[in-house]
Amino acid sequence: MxxxxxxxxxxxxxxxxxxxxxxxxxxxxxxxxxxxxxxxxxxxxxxxxxxxxxxxxxxxxxxLISQPFKLVSREVKPEDSKFQAGPLVLGGKSIHVIAGPSSVETRDQIVGTAQGVKKAGATLLRGGAFKPHLSPYEFQGLKHDGLALLAEARRETGLPIVTEVKDTATLPQVAEVADILLLGSRNMQNYALLEAVGEVRKPVILKRGISATLKEMLMAAEYIVARGNTRVILCERGIRTFETMTPNTLDLNAVPMLKSLSHLPVFVDPSHGIGMRKAVPALMRAAVAAGADGLLVQVHPDPPRAISDGHQTLDFPEFEKAMDEVRAIAGAIGRDVARLG
Known part of the structure; x- marks a missing residue:
């Protein structure tokens, strides 16, 4: 109702x-x-x-509301949601690009990346301090030291910080530093974490689970909004299909479908979406053409030497070129790519 x-x-x-x-x-x-x-x-x-x-x-x-995801439904709020994240307004005509490495590694790496992606036009910096991986033997992040380095990168560049929340135990420490909380695909149905993030009054990027339907994703967003945090961004990041030529399949159908069903902004992660560095710029362009409100792109000074996800990470020249192409696509459909300051 x-x-x-x-x-x-x-x-x-x-x-x-x-x-x-x-x-x-x-x-x-x-x-x-x-x-x-x-x-x-x-x-x-x-x-x-x-x-x-x-x-x-x-x-x-x-x-009466027909959808089970009541609060995030466009039936409840016909107009698009917009909200503040640091100095930025997310949602609306301007497309925001979040860029940075999968993992925070060193001070020089994360500060240098922040400077590089800001120069190319990114408005937010991404970087993992806590890194949940499939294998317990993979790099799990610098943790609290990583958060401190992200905060330093923000001071140096002014870019707001996006970083992943791993669990409820570390949520307070992450929320103290991050401007936007990121819930990864493995946590999309971690209901205790969804409810805890709903109590935090900071924007949240909710990534689609690797085998989740759009309805399941919207119901996960409903957990957050029902707890009072209305600043949620939906993120399509690729799903598991029968295709074996690429690690994931980016479901661009999700962009217009989610935007028709929900008033929440919809972002796309083309890096995870295909998992292949050479194809990421094409999917950046395609996501904007499909109506995405923002992009999450992995960028590193030297992708072959990245601790994690180097195979799907752009270097600075590749990212700068891709941003020029994205601006052209945005202009063709009556939108623009936001800049900081």
Whole structure:
């Protein structure tokens, strides 16, 4: 159920609706819009009768929601969501590019990468401090030292930081440094972590699980939003299919589908999406043409020597060239690629 308030509804009108929802044992969720506020209801186990809410002061309508992912559905909020991340506004016409290495390795590596990707036009820096891998014997990241190096790179360049959250135990330390939290594909259905991130008031990038459907991805986002954190970005990063020529298959169908189903911004990770360095620029272009609101691209000063994911990582000249191509695609479809400052 969605309670749509009139544009002239007062704070007292909104609180009266919230109080009525709580009285029935449910939870209200305010969803501000361009011209009016809507209030979503969760916690109900059956159909909510609309009439008791339609007669309350300030209410324009009470609408039944057909999708199980209530709060992230475009039925609840027809216009695209936009929100702040550091000095940036994510969502909307401008496309943001997040770039950096898979893993933070050294000070020179991460600061140098931040300077390089900023020069090429990236607006955010990515880098893994905590690195969950399939094998326990692979590099697991510099952990807290990595977070400190990311913070130094931000001070040097002004680029906001995107880094992965591995688990609930390290979430507070990561959230203290990161401007945007990243939930990797392996954690898409880690419900304890989804709920914990929902309590943190920082933007979150939610990557699609490697075998997850779009509905499952949207339901994972619902866990976060239902806990009060509405600043969620959906990220398509490639799925597992029958194809063996590439590590993953980038599902570009997901971009228009997610944007039709949800008001949340949709980003694409072309590096993981195909897992092959030479093909990453083509998928950057394709993702923008398909309507993506942002890109996550792996970039390293010397990809063959990268500790992790060098096979799908661009060097600086490759990234700079790819950014020029992405700008051309964005302009052709009436959008632009954001720059910092």
């Amino acid at each position: 969605l309670i749509v308030m009139r544009p002239d509804a007062t704070p007292q009108d909104i609180e009266q609706v919230n109080a009525e929802i709580r009285r029935r044992g449910w939870q209200p969720h305010a969803i501000p819009g361009g011209t009016r506020t809507a209030i979503g209801i969760t916690g109900n186990r059956g159909v909510v009768e609309p009439e008791p809410f339609r007669v309350l002061p300030g209410v324009a309508d009470a609408v």
